[in-house]
Structures are given as C-alpha cells and as structure tokens.
Amino acid sequence: MPDSAPAWPAPLAQGPVDATVSLPGSKSMTNRALILAALSETPAVVRRPLRSRDTELMAGALRSLGIGVADEGRDWSVAPSAPTGPATLEVGNAGTVMRFVPPLAATADGAVRFDGDPRARERPIGTLISALRALGASIDDGGRGALPLIIHGTGSLPGGTVDLDASGSSQFVSALLLNGPRFDQGVHIRHSGPPVPSQPHLDMTVAMLRDVGVRVDVSAPGTWLVEPETIKATEIGVEPDLSNAAPFLAAALVTDGRVTIRDWPEHTTQPGDALRDLFTRMGGKVSTGPEGLTMAGTGDITGITADLRDVGELTPTIAAVAALASTPSRLTGIGHLRRHETDRIAALVHEINRLGGDAEELPDGLLIRPRLLHGDVFHSYDDHRMATSGAVIGLAVPGVQVENIATTSKTLPDFPDMWAEVAA
Numbered sequence: 001m002p003d004s005a006p007a008w009p010a011p012l013a014q015g016p017v018d019a020t021v022s023l024p025g026s027k028s029m030t031n032r033a034l035i036l037a038a039l040s041e042t043p044a045v046v047r048r049p050l051r052s053r054d055t056e057l058m059a060g061a062l063r064s065l066g067i068g069v070a071d072e073g074r075d076w077s078v079a080p081s082a083p084t085g086p087a088t089l090e091v092g093n094a095g096t097v098m099r100f101v102p103p104l105a106a107t108a109d110g111a112v113r114f115d116g117d118p119r120a121r122e123r124p125i126g127t128l129i130s131a132l133r134a135l136g137a138s139i140d141d142g143g144r145g146a147l148p149l150i151i152h153g154t155g156s157l158p159g160g161t162v163d164l165d166a167s168g169s170s171q172f173v174s175a176l177l178l179n180g181p182r183f184d185q186g187v188h189i190r191h192s193g194p195p196v197p198s199q200p201h202l203d204m205t206v207a208m209l210r211d212v213g214v215r216v217d218v219s220a221p222g223t224w225l226v227e228p229e230t231i232k233a234t235e236i237g238v239e240p241d242l243s244n245a246a247p248f249l250a251a252a253l254v255t256d257g258r259v260t261i262r263d264w265p266e267h268t269t270q271p272g273d274a275l276r277d278l279f280t281r282m283g284g285k286v287s288t289g290p291e292g293l294t295m296a297g298t299g300d301i302t303g304i305t306a307d308l309r310d311v312g313e314l315t316p317t318i319a320a321v322a323a324l325a326s327t328p329s330r331l332t333g334i335g336h337l338r339r340h341e342t343d344r345i346a347a348l349v350h351e352i353n354r355l356g357g358d359a360e361e362l363p364d365g366l367l368i369r370p371r372l373l374h375g376d377v378f379h380s381y382d383d384h385r386m387a388t389s390g391a392v393i394g395l396a397v398p399g400v401q402v403e404n405i406a407t408t409s410k411t412l413p414d415f416p417d418m419w420a421e422v423a424a
C-alpha cells in the first residue's frame with residue numbers, strides 16, 4: 001500500500017545489543033494450518049497462530065467461502081464446511097493466499113473471484129492456473145495468466161496427474177499438495193525445469209500433511225503424490241517464525257552484541273533454521289540454552305558466498321549484514337526473488353548503493369563489496385523484508401530512515417516496537 005507517513009528513523013544502537021525476543025508464529029505454518037483445518041472433517045484449533053496481514057487475509061478468505069474461523073483466546077478455532085461461492089476474495093500481496101486458496105476454491109460450489117494488491121497482479125500464478133485447469137477446473141483469467149481471476153467451481157475437482165514447471169515458486173507445488181486430499185483422485189505432481197526453490201517450504205508442506213494423517217509420496221525426485229484422504233485434525237501447532245528471527249539475530253552481528261530467540265524449535269522444516277549456519281559463516285557465534293537460541297557477534301562481520309535458492313526469503317537480511325561486512329559477498333540461486341513482494345535483487349542493490357554501498361545485480365543474485373555506508377532514506381518497496389533490512393543497517397549506520405515501516409505488518413505487526421526494545 002502507498003504510504004504517506006514520514007520515514008521511520010531507524011534506531012541506532014548505542015552499544016552492543018543484549019536482548020531476548022519472543023517471536024509470533026510462522027506465517028508459512030499458520031497459513032498451511034488454516035488450509036488443513038479448513039479441509040478437516042472435524043473442528044480444529046490452530047495454536048499460537050501468527051496474527052498479521054497475510055494470515056488475517058487467509059482467515060478472511062476462508063470465511064468468505066463459508067468456513068468458520070473464530071478467535072479462541074489467542075488461537076484460531078476452525079469450523080470446516082464445504083466451501084461455497086459466490087465469493088470475492090482479497091489476497092493482498094500474500095503469496096500463500098493467492099496460491100493456496102485457488103485450489104480450495106476449485107472444489108467450491110459457485111464462482112469465486114480473486115484479486116489483490118497491484119503487485120499481486122504481477123506475481124506469478126499462471127503455472128497454477130494451468131495446473132488447476134489440467135486437473136479439471138474452469139478458470140476465467142481473461143487470458144492474462146494472472147490475477148484477477150474467477151474460478152467456477154462445481155463442488156468437486158477430478159484431480160489426477162499434472163505436469164508443471166515450479167521453478168518460479170515452490171508455492172505452486174505446496175498449493176496443490178495441501179488441497180490434494182480433497183480432489184477426487186488426489187494429485188500427482190511432476191515437475192520439469194530448473195530446480196524448484198524453497199525446498200524447506202516443500203518439506204514443511206509434506207510434514208504438515210503427514211501430521212494430519214495424509215499419505216504423501218516423495219520417493220521419486222521432482223514428483224509428489226497425495227492420495228484422496230479424509231483429514232481429521234483437532235489441533236495444529238505453529239512454531240515461532242524463524243524467518244522473522246533473521247533481523248533480530250542480525251542485530252547481534254551488526255552491533256557485536258547478543259540476541260536470544262525464545263522457543264527455537266529443536267527440529268523444524270522452517271528455512272530460518274539455516275540462519276544458524278549462515279550467520280556463523282558471517283562471523284556470529286551460536287549457542288543454545290534453556291532460554292532459546294543465542295547469536296553473538298565476535299567483533300568482525302565477514303562476507304559470504306552462498307547459494308540461497310532453498311532459503312530465498314532470508315536474502316534481504318543476509319544482504320543487509322553483508323553490506324556491513326569487511327569482505328565481499330556473493331548471493332546466488334535467487335532469480336525467483338525478482339517476482340517476490342518486489343524485485344528484491346534490484347531493490348536491495350538500489351537501496352544499499354543509495355546509502356553509499358557497493359552492490360551489483362547478477363541475473364540470479366547480487367554481489368556486495370565492503371564500503372562505508374552513510375545515512376539516507378531506505379525504501380521498502382511495500383516489502384516487509386526490505387523494511388526490516390533497512391532497520392538492520394540503521395542499527396549500525398547513523399541517519400538511516402526506513403520509508404513505510406508499516407509494511408512489516410505483512411508478517412510482523414509489532415516490528416517497530418520490538419525493534420525499539422532491542423535497540424534500547
């Protein structure tokens with residue numbers, strides 16, 4: 001959303017930060033949990049969900065299809081029922097909503113219209129539209145292969161085998177898998193093309209399906225098979241959002257301080273778990289204890305050469321730390337980030353250079369060389385992770401102001417207050 005508020009003066013750390021942080025739930029897990037609860041035969045409670053723009057949009061979309069999503073304290077209780085139209089759904093700029101809900105709408109009785117933010121109309125969805133058509137859906141997209149679109153459901157979807165190229169987004173595969181148990185013949189997805197990004201997110205989809213009793217066969221590379229199944233979920237738990245841990249852990253590195261994230265899961269499919277290794281390679285020191293996972297600075301930030309294809313959503317924070325490092329960084333494997341909330345590669349290069357840095361675009365990533373930064377406005381491009389990256393740099397560089405800090409409400413509405421506490 002355009003933001004006319006004055007730019008947010010990013011707090012400058014007065015010394016090494018020393019903080020312990022409790023993070024709200026994972027966006028990716030919350031929105032998967034809501035879909036699975038909606039498909040369940042039994043009412044289900046989603047425990048410790050994230051409450052943010054993306055997850056409220058998911059809850060709203062389900063309600064518009066006639067599925068009950070109600071507050072139960074801080075949890076969400078879901079009263080499933082067969083999805084019905086006519087309905088008009090608003091996806092905002094949530095990839096999980098614009099990709100995970102259309103396959104559900106394809107099983108609805110009635111017409112369901114989808115639209116979202118201007119940027120949502122530019123984000124890839126054509127692969128999913130074609131896949132759903134191949135599985136039996138009737139979709140009117142005006143020939144654009146993009147939002148807005150109308151799905152004309154008849155109450156069921158044949159399903160079956162579908163060939164696609166999911167190199168543009170792992171969410172195409174997750175969307176079909178999550179809803180596959182509801183298709184008459186389930187779904188058998190065969191990917192061909194460049195590698196699918198975000199493998200941990202695919203693992204998350206498979207693990208959460210298995211947790212509610214769905215059989216998923218991933219034994220052949222590049223294929224996924226889900227049988228038609230009756231889901232009987234009663235409770236689905238959500239872990240803290242480890243991707244949103246990234247800026248807080250980065251705060252320890254860039255101020256030579258220490259930050260502890262409470263309740264870091266021992267085992268997880270979240271891509272944010274890779275931060276332990278990535279930030280260690282950049283000079284951090286990780287330890288775990290009863291309070292959680294702690295990252296400490298060690299006096300030097302080193303650059304990193306890394307293929308981030310699997311953990312693309314961590315890129316903006318890693319780039320922010322890299323811009324403050326003493327040696328160069330090369331981040332690759334992330335061409336698909338050009339179609340995220342914004343073209344993240346172009347945006348990062350532009351904003352780092354605006355602060356006096358030395359960053360350069362590659363076709364599938366970026367190079368960042370050490371250079372002293374100075375304060376200026378850091379634009380967020382309506383991208384929550386650009387905004388938090390500006391805050392990371394601002395912790396170490398005087399005079400950084402982040403434009404549209406409010407865009408962090410996509411996945412972390414309390415970010416400005418939480419950040420001020422860490423910086424204090």
Ligand SMILES: O=C(O)C1=C[C@@H](OP(=O)(O)O)[C@@H](O)[C@H](O)C1
Pocket residue numbers: 027028029095096168169170171174197198201312313336
């Ligand atoms: O399934 C998910 O929850 C997500 C998958 C990834 O999408 P892409 O594979 O499109 O990068 C990730 O970047 C996004 O933030 C969340």
Ligand SMILES: C=C(OP(=O)(O)O)C(=O)O
Pocket residue numbers: 093094095096313340341385411
């Ligand atoms: C790419 C992201 O989000 P989305 O779910 O909208 O794709 C992200 O959160 O970094």
